[in-house]
Amino acid sequence: MTYGPARALPGDQIKITTNPDTEPFWEAAKEHKLTACQCGACGKFRMPPTPVCPECGSREKNWPTLPGTATVFSYVVCNKNPKNGEDYVYVPVVVDLDGAPGARLNANVSGCDADDVYIGMKVVVDWTPIQDGWVLPNFKKA
Template structure:
């Protein structure tokens, strides 16, 4: 019988981030268990990853909007046998955030058999501790809106 292996994330000590004035609010919110996105105060355009200038109007003015944490899978890959971690399975993904139209976030999908992941699948955010006491936004199947019994 084959052992069911679920997607996970890299071990805490293997994930490090660097922040700057544009990204610090995103990471501070994640540390608090909140998912946020910057929205231009002038034209309303959301932008992820956070940037100093709005890609639409070039404004530097932004508000940080708290999101619901819902997402859908836009694209994904499955990584088996990560170097130095032969039993680790990763599902890196690009997800769309419906609360922040036009944005996508690169993340990991966790706690699911990789063969069950599909484009358009509904997800919800969770937070995984990483180095230096930060938290990484990761996503799991939104059990309230998905039937995970399909193959």
């Protein structure tokens, strides 16, 4: 089956909530900066962010700005919008973030045909405005 162009889900259909552990990620995204939670004690990256480092138990966190590039770790091709069931090709991915060893992020890939996405594909961050003034990092082929 040929799917055609992959698109990001429409931003007006996406709403997020934040908490003290995730808000630095979302605030950076508003400025089109990609970041990941890094333990302030041992340096291990973790995404999604958690209150305590699973490696050393520290509560210290750093939020370094990352280069905005990644590698597709896993993906799936979907052909229905999850909100309303309309035909809509999107490709949810899990990416390994460059500059943050061990950190993975769930996102979408757009800007290429869904059939062209593959594990190991290099991608670059692309920003999608969503509800309430937030911005969602998605990715496009590098």
